[in-house]
Amino acid sequence: MERDEREKWSEGQIQEVPAPGMITKLERQKRNRERVNVYIDDSYAFAIHEDVLVKYRLIKGRQIDKEEMQGILEAEEKNRAEHYALRYIGFRPRTVHEVQVYLLGKGFPEEAAEEVVQRCLKQGYLDDRRYAEQWVEERMRLKPRGRHLLRQELRNRGIDENTIEHAVEGLAHDTELEACLEAARKKYSKVRFATYAEMRNKVGPFLQRKGFGLEIINRVLEILKSELCQR
Template sequence: MMGESVITKIEVQKNNKHRYNIYVDEAYAFSVHEDIMIKHRLQKGKPISADERRGVLSDEERNDAYLKAVRFLGTRPRTNKEVRQKLHAAGYEEAVIDETVRRLETERYVDDRDFAKQWVEQRLRSQHKGKAYLRQELLHKGVGREHVQEALQGIDWEDEVSSAFEIGAKKWRQTSGEPFEKKRKTAAFLLRRGFSNDVVQQVLHKINDINN
């Protein structure tokens, strides 16, 4: 068992002003984020035992996982599952991942319920995806079925028809052939986009009114 040693030097890292190199007994020992240094009151001349060092490194790993997750979330919202996959790929242990995700959920950085609602609104509007397609996307991302169902129920019927009509009318214009053939191809296209048969029939009815 390593006995008690003394911190003999602390220096800020050249490429990251928020991280510090810690020297123990004149030799480099480890590096920590400034938050961990402050938490453990690491300073030159302070004795540090083997147990204390393990505690510091344990907190450092958890803090590092948290910061990595926050950076990952900085580009766009992510689901619980996506954050877990990212941290797992980075090599963190399950206990650290569990703790990190719980903290992120408490701080509302990760919220699958809110994610599902935002995803549905954005994809319906900009990607013109129907409920069936959106359901599969959210389930694939690990969102719970109850959150998926709630988000899909929040879709306004008129908004869904409008989204389907926008791409359905475009598909109709781009399709050659007799009206019945254009109708068949447009319907198949919309169904593949995840729109229900009721929505598709409503869109075809509107297209028919415009073209007659």
């Protein structure tokens, strides 16, 4: 196997467990200096991250049996899963559910995905409560919407109901009212309705789609009556 093909292949999951034997060569990859190609009995066997190499004290001349080989490859699989997860989280905050789905989609075993998620939780890289609170705050600041739609968006990201309610309960009633009013004004600032009924039939459903409740919508419609209605 040519070097470029070997290093490209080694970035994927190891398809089968190599035969046990003696380590005859350790070769650091040129494209990724953190990964090492391992040769057993003078034949390329697999590639692992240097952290796994150190953990198992793999050196030239060391004999590896079948059981230890399996442990090394499982450790490498979890190490790879963790690197994928951290890179995924690095782009923007993620939920526990999103990371689990992402890792499973990359072909990692459920056990490895779950262990990595638990490690990320312990280290503070994942926090669904903080995520939900920040989601509500950002949505209300950039794209105003009501509690109903906020709840649905968080459910779609795998947040549990208790965490959702905790985040939404922190939203002040006046803040939601202002957001509803802002959304209506932004959409219909240049529109004049002939009657209040016409405005209600047009603006009301729009605000419902934005996730606002009927009580807040009715208050907003009353406020907008003098602004948007001719009579």
